[in-house]
Amino acid sequence: MALSSATLTALRLPSSVLRQHGSNLGQAVPSRLVVRAQAASSIPSQGPDIARAERVKEFNKLLGDVAKIAVSTGPRGAVRLAQGIEAFVTVGGEYLFQLFTNPESATSQSATPGLSLTPPGPAQLRRLFERLGATYIKLGQLIASAPTLFPPEYVKEFQSCLDKTPPIPFEDIKAIVRKELGRPLEEVYDFVDPQPLASASIAQVHAARLRGSQKEVVIKVLKPGVEDILTADLNFLYVTARVLEFLNPELARTSLVSILGDIRASMLEEVDFRKEALNIEAFRNYVDSLGLSNQATAPAVYRHCSTERVLTMERLFGVPLTDLVSIRSIVPNPETTLITALNVWFGSLLACETFHADVHAGNLLVLNDGRVGFIDFGIVGRISPATWAAVETFFTSIGNGQYNAMAAALVQMGATDTAVDIPSFGRDLEKIFTAVQDLDTNVIISTAGGPQNATIAASLAVDEQQVNNLLLDVGSLELAACMIVVALTQTRLALACDVSDTPAVMTYLFLG
Numbered sequence: 001m002a003l004s005s006a007t008l009t010a011l012r013l014p015s016s017v018l019r020q021h022g023s024n025l026g027q028a029v030p031s032r033l034v035v036r037a038q039a040a041s042s043i044p045s046q047g048p049d050i051a052r053a054e055r056v057k058e059f060n061k062l063l064g065d066v067a068k069i070a071v072s073t074g075p076r077g078a079v080r081l082a083q084g085i086e087a088f089v090t091v092g093g094e095y096l097f098q099l100f101t102n103p104e105s106a107t108s109q110s111a112t113p114g115l116s117l118t119p120p121g122p123a124q125l126r127r128l129f130e131r132l133g134a135t136y137i138k139l140g141q142l143i144a145s146a147p148t149l150f151p152p153e154y155v156k157e158f159q160s161c162l163d164k165t166p167p168i169p170f171e172d173i174k175a176i177v178r179k180e181l182g183r184p185l186e187e188v189y190d191f192v193d194p195q196p197l198a199s200a201s202i203a204q205v206h207a208a209r210l211r212g213s214q215k216e217v218v219i220k221v222l223k224p225g226v227e228d229i230l231t232a233d234l235n236f237l238y239v240t241a242r243v244l245e246f247l248n249p250e251l252a253r254t255s256l257v258s259i260l261g262d263i264r265a266s267m268l269e270e271v272d273f274r275k276e277a278l279n280i281e282a283f284r285n286y287v288d289s290l291g292l293s294n295q296a297t298a299p300a301v302y303r304h305c306s307t308e309r310v311l312t313m314e315r316l317f318g319v320p321l322t323d324l325v326s327i328r329s330i331v332p333n334p335e336t337t338l339i340t341a342l343n344v345w346f347g348s349l350l351a352c353e354t355f356h357a358d359v360h361a362g363n364l365l366v367l368n369d370g371r372v373g374f375i376d377f378g379i380v381g382r383i384s385p386a387t388w389a390a391v392e393t394f395f396t397s398i399g400n401g402q403y404n405a406m407a408a409a410l411v412q413m414g415a416t417d418t419a420v421d422i423p424s425f426g427r428d429l430e431k432i433f434t435a436v437q438d439l440d441t442n443v444i445i446s447t448a449g450g451p452q453n454a455t456i457a458a459s460l461a462v463d464e465q466q467v468n469n470l471l472l473d474v475g476s477l478e479l480a481a482c483m484i485v486v487a488l489t490q491t492r493l494a495l496a497c498d499v500s501d502t503p504a505v506m507t508y509l510f511l512g
Contacts, residue, residue, distance in 0.1 A: 058246060059246065062242055062243070062246050065239075065242060066239055066242070066243075069235045069238065069239055072231070072235065073231060073232055073235045073236075076228045076231060076232045077232050077235070077236070079228070079232070080228070080229065080232035080233065080236075083132070083133070083229075084132060086131075087128060087131035087132050088128070090131060091124060091127050091128045091131060094124075094127070095120050095124050121153070122151075122153050122154045122156075122157035122158070123157055125154070125157075126140060126157050126158055126160065126161065129158075129161065130161070130165055130166055133201075133225075133226075133229040133233075134201045134202045134223070134226050134229050134230055134233075135201075135229060135230055135233035135234065135267075136233075137161050137165055137200070137201035138201050138267070140158040140161030141158070141161050141162055141200075141201065141360055141362070143155060143158040143161075144158040144159045144161055144162055144360070144361070145162075145360035145361065159361075161200075161201070162200065162360060162361055162362030163198035163199065163200050163362045164198070164199065165199045165200055165201065166199065167196045167199040167204055168199075168204060168223055168224070170194040170195075170196075170206075172224065173196075173204060173206065173221050174192075176221050176222070176224065176309060176310065177219065177221060177310050180307040180308070180309050180310040181305060181307065181310065186211075187211065188210070188211055188305050189208045189209060189210060189211055189217075189219075189305075190209045190210070190211045190214065191208060191209040192206055192207075192208040192219065193206050193207040193208065194206070197218060198362070200362065200376075202222060202223060202226045202230075202270060202271060202378070203220050203221060203222050203223060203226075204220075204221050204223060205218050205219065205220050205221075206218065206219045206221070207315060208312075210302065210305075210312075215314070216314075216315040217302060217312050217313060217314060217315050218299070218312070218313055218314075218315045219310065219311070219312050220273065220310070220311040220312075220313065221309065221310055222271060222273065222308075222309040222310070226271055227268075227271050230267055230268060230271065231268065234260075234263070234264040234267060234268065235264070237260055237264075238257070238260050238261060238264055241256045241257045241260045242257055244256070245257055266357070266379050267379070269378075269379075270378035270379050271309075271378075272308055273306060273307065273308055273309060273310065273311040273378075274306075274307070274308050276311060276376075276377050276378050277301045277303070277306055277311060279354050279377035279378075279380045280298050280299065280301050280313070280377045281301060282352055282353050282354050283298045283348065283352060283354070283356070283374065283377060284297070284298050284300070285352075286347075286348055286351050286352035287344070289351075290347065290351060292344055292347070294371065295340050295344060295371060295372065296340065296341070296344040296371055296372040296373070296374065297316070297367070297371055297372075297373055297374070298373070298374045298375065298377070299313035299314040299315070299316055299373075299375060300313065300314040301313055301314075302314075316365055316367055316373040316375065317367060317368050318330075318365035318366050318367035318368055318373055319365065319366055320361050320362065320364070320365060320366075321337075321338065321341065321361055321364040321365065321366055321372075322361040323366075326366075327366045330366055330367075330368060330370060331366065331370045334366075337366055337370070337372060340372055341364060341372040344372060344374075345359060345374075349383060350388065353382070354377075354380040354381065354382050355380060355381050355382075355383070356374055356377060356380060357379045357380050357381040358376060358377075358378065358379040362376070363375050363376040386412065387412070387413055387414075389412075390409040390410075390412035390413045391409070391413065393405055393406075393408070393409040393412075394406055394409035394410065394413070397409060398433075401430075401433075403426035403427070403429045403430040403433070404422060404423055404426035405426075406426065406429055407420075407422045407423075407425035407426040407429055408422050408426075410425075411425075
């Protein structure tokens, strides 16, 4: 099975691209959140003068981007550098002092005082992340929520990053709330608990009672300096990715710059609680409109005492979704509750204008009445109706074997960077799918043991030469490779996740 020789710059698709010639050939195209590929070798190479001119153009654009980001960061970059040095020195000093005075408590291994240096463990890394602030606490939350990606000792240690980071003094919280609301706390709340309910990466939460209505609420207060920390850290990471991609164009295949750009935009949106209030209300409307309010909910927002940096919400009483012992005291079947949470979340992808994009154990509760409570809507995702229509067309076309429709749907979803010839694209997809269907497969059944304890095993064997030929062609049709990898990855995760294993399922949710 031979594919046509022309290749797509973005996806290496044979005869599918309407290539641009001349000075546009090497022009950079904005990346999307999909895997990108460099131009294949079959595309005629540029002359040295054209290639040099394009590199100069890219370098000038890089300098322009760096300059803009440096201006937007301002003196915060220098301040953040000093904070980073201080954090390393402080945590490193504490570790060395503990290592030389009590080596067994400093590491998991025994050591002789003053003679051996062992690498810092998860506890030291967690303390460093907490001192470095919001950006790194977010990374700690990723570690805590991904037991299939990180060692168990790190997952366990970083659980505190979900909602137990070092709090800021209550007097500072009172000052922020008073400034934001423009009046004393006593005029708004009858009571505010000075002990925080939770302290996470960007905010601190206190229990309170509204004046007049006596409703139990929580006050979410943005920690001081968080905007500066996020801006400096994320700008640095973005510039670093831009420089690395310029030095090594192969990295453009990973869409690292686009991914970091999206993360940067999402996390900077998270510090505006007015947007979070809109996200919560959109989710509540979705739950109510579909009659799911008896299964799940989100806290009501009290607009009269909420601002950009202060968010007052209904207090939800419950336990984290990973506390299976406590959950069993509330509902008879924790697995059913977990499936309900999954269904409601997946339903929001289709029926809600935004969906919760920061799903981890600290943001899901099993309420005392058995419902699932979704909290912390600072980071959300959005899928346009046009994209959903393309996804539906794509899966329908797979079942019907309509490859032109499949190609058009992929273009609609933004899977290509350049204009493509859809009929040619469809023919190339058809060749790949036909080759997969034509693979010679044999089911091999084997038995072991005696008549009383016999076991039967089955395996699937395929012709190696056919697979090798298929992989060579898939190398040209890189999109198919991406689709296969995604499908296999999702299947592996789904099969590996027992619904009774809440952390594993939450990891699947998070990665999904």
